[in-house]
Structures are given as structure tokens and as C-alpha cells.
Amino acid sequence: MISAIIVMAVIGLVLGSVLGWAELFYRVAGDPLADKINDILPQTQCGQCGFPGCRPYAEAMAKGEADINRCPPGGEPGIQRLADLLGVEAKPFGEGVAPKPKSVALIDENTCIGCTLCIQACPVDAIVGASKQLHVIVADLCTGCELCLAPCPVDCIHMEVVHETVNNWKWRYPLIPIHQQREAA
Amino acid sequence: MSGKVYPIPGGLHPPEHKTESNAKAIIVAPLSAHYVVPLRQHIGQPARALVKAGDSVLKGQMIGAPEGRISAAVHAPTSGRVVAVEARPVAHPSGLPDQCVVIEADGKDTAADMQPIAWRDLPPGELHQRLVNMGLAGQGGAVFPSHVKLATGGTPIETLILNGAECEPWITCDDRLMRERATEIMQGAEIMRHALGAKRILVGIEDNKPEAAQAMQSACEQLKLAAEVTAVPTRYPSGGAKQLTQLLTGLETPSGKISTDIGIQVFNVATAYALQRAVELGEPMLTRVVTITGHVAGPCNIEARLGTPIDELIRLAGGDLAETSGHVIGGPMMGFDLDDTASPLVKSVNCIIAKNQELFPPHPPAMPCIRCGQCALVCPAVLQPFELYWHAKSKNFAKARAYKLFDCIECGCCSHVCPSHIPLVDFYRFAKSEIAADDRAKLAAEGARQRHEFQLLRQEREKKEKAERLGKKASERLDTGAVAADDPEAERKKAILEAAIERARQAKEAVHAKNTESLTPDQQHQIDEIEARRQAAPQDSEQQA
Numbered sequence A: 001m002i003s004a005i006i007v008m009a010v011i012g013l014v015l016g017s018v019l020g021w022a023e024l025f026y027r028v029a030g031d032p033l034a035d036k037i038n039d040i041l042p043q044t045q046c047g048q049c050g051f052p053g054c055r056p057y058a059e060a061m062a063k064g065e066a067d068i069n070r071c072p073p074g075g076e077p078g079i080q081r082l083a084d085l086l087g088v089e090a091k092p093f094g095e096g097v098a099p100k101p102k103s104v105a106l107i108d109e110n111t112c113i114g115c116t117l118c119i120q121a122c123p124v125d126a127i128v129g130a131s132k133q134l135h136v137i138v139a140d141l142c143t144g145c146e147l148c149l150a151p152c153p154v155d156c157i158h159m160e161v162v163h164e165t166v167n168n169w170k171w172r173y174p175l176i177p178i179h180q181q182r183e184a185a
Numbered sequence B: 001m002s003g004k005v006y007p008i009p010g011g012l013h014p015p016e017h018k019t020e021s022n023a024k025a026i027i028v029a030p031l032s033a034h035y036v037v038p039l040r041q042h043i044g045q046p047a048r049a050l051v052k053a054g055d056s057v058l059k060g061q062m063i064g065a066p067e068g069r070i071s072a073a074v075h076a077p078t079s080g081r082v083v084a085v086e087a088r089p090v091a092h093p094s095g096l097p098d099q100c101v102v103i104e105a106d107g108k109d110t111a112a113d114m115q116p117i118a119w120r121d122l123p124p125g126e127l128h129q130r131l132v133n134m135g136l137a138g139q140g141g142a143v144f145p146s147h148v149k150l151a152t153g154g155t156p157i158e159t160l161i162l163n164g165a166e167c168e169p170w171i172t173c174d175d176r177l178m179r180e181r182a183t184e185i186m187q188g189a190e191i192m193r194h195a196l197g198a199k200r201i202l203v204g205i206e207d208n209k210p211e212a213a214q215a216m217q218s219a220c221e222q223l224k225l226a227a228e229v230t231a232v233p234t235r236y237p238s239g240g241a242k243q244l245t246q247l248l249t250g251l252e253t254p255s256g257k258i259s260t261d262i263g264i265q266v267f268n269v270a271t272a273y274a275l276q277r278a279v280e281l282g283e284p285m286l287t288r289v290v291t292i293t294g295h296v297a298g299p300c301n302i303e304a305r306l307g308t309p310i311d312e313l314i315r316l317a318g319g320d321l322a323e324t325s326g327h328v329i330g331g332p333m334m335g336f337d338l339d340d341t342a343s344p345l346v347k348s349v350n351c352i353i354a355k356n357q358e359l360f361p362p363h364p365p366a367m368p369c370i371r372c373g374q375c376a377l378v379c380p381a382v383l384q385p386f387e388l389y390w391h392a393k394s395k396n397f398a399k400a401r402a403y404k405l406f407d408c409i410e411c412g413c414c415s416h417v418c419p420s421h422i423p424l425v426d427f428y429r430f431a432k433s434e435i436a437a438d439d440r441a442k443l444a445a446e447g448a449r450q451r452h453e454f455q456l457l458r459q460e461r462e463k464k465e466k467a468e469r470l471g472k473k474a475s476e477r478l479d480t481g482a483v484a485a486d487d488p489e490a491e492r493k494k495a496i497l498e499a500a501i502e503r504a505r506q507a508k509e510a511v512h513a514k515n516t517e518s519l520t521p522d523q524q525h526q527i528d529e530i531e532a533r534r535q536a537a538p539q540d541s542e543q544q545a
């Protein structure tokens, strides 16, 4: 009886210490769930979700403090992906939150006074320029977050919708003509 | 003469329609009044325009330089004047216009200086550097820049395969080219073999082109090349790169890999011909042979300069017959509808077919999939087209990918046999382009995230550095003992504050632009120009305000 208890206790101790060691050894730094969520977010860093960037929103979602339908740049597919990852139902955007067509910011070179305010506002370093020099937005890097519009003292930045070109054109979803089908039937 | 042929899966034998256009010799198109040369005629980055409206150009002059690693140059097809560099209708499935250089011919056809390349003196792996600005791109349909394919590195290339299968119905341009210019093609192939350091050349030609095979065989004997011409069974899509590789060598290209990974490089016969001209004559890619067939008065093959408007080519082939309902670019299996016949001939266009109701009856309405499995039987890539269709239709792209969507070569066999007339390939193309766009968006998001995180890091660091500096300055002041006696604590605080304000002021003044220091004269010039425009602008903007 006593020996049985001792054996069980020793086994328990050994297994416990192995588990404890494994916990330390295989520990993942940071919050893996927040990382996964952050990977889904579009990284526009626009703050439309009510958080100061994508990462804070991801962390809030990981803690269960924020809803999944607050990121307009991610669109419906973004919500769907978040729902899949978190194992919850997808839901539509709330009141007043809606995705917009992809745009990039453009600086009117005749009006820009080179004040550098937009550079400081751009969260993804998409604007190049220097004090009292014309500023230029690198269209490929601009995420269209609109954060540079408000700080500009001479209102010389505007958003331009990205139009379809041969470069970014996508094949359409094939439409199967239903009318024809009815006529044929 | 024929080497061994290995079996391949799938495929079918649609009506050939080759005899309409393969009897007549290639017609050389006369000089046009104007040419429209798109800057994007290949896979990869479009070329960067080197000319502007008003410039005069010579035949063979480079008017668009390759941009980035996978890109090809474009050249002026004749001498004349550039009238515009603008978006024009082009032959593209989207029907969207694209940037083109429009050239008005002066009728003199003066050529720029062209220098042959002494290829025999170049060691393998160097020729491709000399071909970067020659504008060569695969003429079989994929239009991949040829100089990239001729670069060595990675798996050593053992075998060079010359693709003369031309398996799509209606198309006969490679057939005619092989019959008439086999020697030049084989010389081109020998240059390719040398450049790649390959050991042998295999030529694959479908057995419905005995004259072409005979001509190629005699050319090999005459040139004493270590090449083997093999007649492969006429069965679509034997001309797919992976399919022809397997037919001739028995080697299967693994999923997600390309034939170079197993030591084989495949080129189209027309590409070998263009390469021969580029190397032996120094002539960049200026022309190609194109089949004009279908519902036209005189179906034929025309050797035309790139940039020739397509309606002119149709006129050369006798013009459209009555009740022509449109035109197909490429073959009936993989081609697409042309929106505007003013579009120019480009490197990828091997065939133009005029349609009418009889030759191309309207597509019957699609019915639900009955899971008959016919599509899987004919799929040369051994996929399950009905599963792919299911996942693509429901936009379940991850699943479509898992079912090897990207192994699909879009050959159209599955759509062709489907008893429910489902446009299966349209769904695959849709899914592929959605996935590609998604991947691009992911990459962009990743870049944005990194830049944002770096920015946060930078701000954090700057804040810390500033605080340290201020702290140091303030304590120095304290140490020098410039402190009044009555309230040491308050005085100390005040000193720190003052020091901080002073530092902040100085720091502000010290901020000074880094990227305006070493400007090139060009950039400086641009800035000056803009400044001048701004000087001129204020009146307008004040009026607006």
C-alpha cells in the first residue's frame, strides 16, 4: 500500500516536472492568437476600427474585447476569415461602417508647401519629402488610410480611387445565363 | 527518323481545321501607314517607354526598355515619327486599353545599326546577357521573356526541347514556318543548346504535319546537329510544355515545378527562329508569323511586323466574309474574344480566327454538374475538374488550391467534353486570378505592417534618446551650481524645464532634410520645374479659394 502510494507519487512528480519543463522550453513569446489575427487584418493602420492601428485591434479581439466586424478596409472577406479563425459566426458591418473602394492619396504638387505634417501622419511611411520641399506619395506603398488628409494645412491631398487596368484586372465570376436556360427548357 | 514516344494521360482530338490555312506560303505583309506598339507584350513587368510624341525612330530602335528581371524590350517596327504614347485598345481578355507607342511610318524603313553576336565565342550562360534588349519572348502563347529562360543556374539543363507540336485547331503558323525556314529554326536551336550547355535537342511535331517534320529532319542532317525529330500523335494538348516533355522523354514534371527543375528547357520553334535572327543578324524581335483563318475569304499565314493593326491583317487575308460575328485571338480551346480589331499584332498572337454562327455556334446554356467524370478522363494534368469547379464556384479558394488548381494548364479539354456545357475553365481562371490578387494583397499588407512597426520602433527610440539628452543637459546645469538658494527643489525643477524647452527649440532647428542633400541634376531640375509651376499657380488657387 505504502509502496504503491510512493510509486504513484514519484510517477506524478516525474511527469509533472517534464510538463513543467516543456512549458518553459516550448513557450511562444507574445500572443500567438493576436499574431494570427493580425495576419488577417489588412495593415492599413487607419484606425477606423476605433483602435490606434491593426495590432491593437488584433490584441483586443484576441482578448475577446472587440467584435470582428469593425475593420472596413478588410471588407466582408476579412470578416469571414476572422470568423473562421475564431470559430464564430460572420456578421455584417455595423451601422455607419462600410468598406470603400481601394484608393490611394495624391498630393497636388502646385499647392504643397512642404510642411512635413502629412509625413508624420502616415503610419506606413508612404510619403517622401522634406521640410519646404514638395512631398510625394509612393502609390505602391499607400494603403489608402486617409490619415494624411486632415493634417494638411492647405488641403492639397485628395484620395483617388484605383481604377482597373490590364495590370490589376481580374477574371470575372462566370455568369451562367439563367434566362437562356429557361427559354431552352 | 522518329524517336520513342511515351504515353501521356488525358487529351482529346477536336476537329483540326488545319487545311484551310496551311497550303499557302507565308505572305509578307507590306509596310503599314502606322503601327501601335504596346509596351506590355510579355509576361512580367511592362517595358518603360524611352520615346515621347514627336521623336523620330529607326527600324529596330529600342522604344521600351525592360523593367525589372522578368520583362522584355520593345522596338520600333519601322522608321518614322512617334505620334503618341498613350492607352490604346489591345488584344487582352479584359478588353481594357493599355499603354502603346504609336508610330507613323515615313515609308523609308531605315534600319538602326544592328550587330550580330559572335555566339560561338561566348561560354554557356553568357549569351542571355547579350539578349536582354532584344525583346525576345516565347511565341507559343505564354510570352515569357526568352533571355530569362536562357540564363543558366539551378538545375543544369540536359535536354533542349523544340516545340513544334502546334496542337490547337486552326493554327498553322509554326507548321508553315517549319516547312519554309527549317534551317534558320535549327540554327536558332543550336544557339540555344550552346547557351544552355545542353547535350541534346529533341524536336516534337504532331504527326499531322509530315512536311514540316521532313523539312526539320533535312535541316538537322544538313547542319549535322545532334538533334532528333519526333512525330508525336495528334492529340490535344500535346504542345503543352509539360505534355511534350513527357511525350518525348517520359519524364513527368512534378506538381508545382517547371520543366527546368528536371533539367529540360522547352522553346517554341518560332522563338528559335526569332533568336536566330537576333544573334546572326542582330535584329531584335520585330515580326512574327500569324495565322488568319476561319470565316475570311483567303485564310493564310502572314509574316507581319509587331504593331500592325489586326484589321489590316484581316484585309490581307481577303477580309471577313458576310455574317462574321467576331474574332478569336489564339485557338478555339484557349483563345479569347477580341473586342476591337484596331488592336495591334503583339508577340503572343499566333492566330486570329473570324467567327460565324456555323463555325462557332453560341455556347449552349450550362446545366448542373452530374458528376459524370468525363472531365477527369480528358484532363492532361490528371486533376479532378469537377471538384475544382465546385470549389471555385463556391469561392472556396483554399480548397481549390489544395486540389492543385495551379497545376491546371487551362487547356479547355474539360469544358470541351462536359455534357452539361459548364464553362469550367472560366471558373478556374476566375479562382486563379482571385488567389493571385489575394497573394498580392497579403504581400502588400506584410510590407505595410513592417513599415508601421519600424516607424513605431523609430519613434520610441527617438523619444528615448531625446529624454536621455535632456536629462543629461539638465543635470550638467545643476552641477555647475547656477542655482539660487531659497528653494532648491523648485529651482532645480525650473532649470530642468528651461533646459528642456531650450533643447526642444534647438532640436527643432536642427531637423533638416536628409533626402535633399545629394540630389542628381535630374531631380534638382524636376524640383526647380515644380517650384516654377507653383510660382505660377497661386493666382488660380486664390481664385478657387
Ligand code: SF4
Binding pocket: A041, A042, A043, A044, A045, A046, A047, A048, A049, A050, A051, A052, A053, A054, A055, A057, A070, A071, A072, A073, A074
Ligand atoms: S480598421 Fe482595419 S485596417 Fe484600419 S486600423 Fe483597424 S484593423 Fe487596421
Ligand code: SF4
Binding pocket: A104, A105, A121, A122, A123, A124, A125, A126, A127, A137, A141, A142, A143, A144, A145, A146, A147, A148, A149
Ligand atoms: S499616404 Fe496618406 S492615405 Fe496613404 S498610407 Fe500614408 S497617410 Fe494613409
Ligand code: SF4
Binding pocket: B368, B369, B370, B371, B372, B373, B374, B375, B376, B385, B386, B389, B414, B417, B418, B419, B420, B421, B422, B424
Ligand atoms: S464533365 Fe461536366 S458534368 Fe461531368 S463531372 Fe465534369 S463538370 Fe460535371
Ligand code: SF4
Binding pocket: B375, B378, B379, B380, B381, B382, B383, B384, B385, B388, B407, B408, B409, B410, B411, B412, B413, B414, B415, B424, B425, B428
Ligand atoms: S483546363 Fe485544367 S482542369 Fe480542365 S482539362 Fe485542362 S488542365 Fe485539366
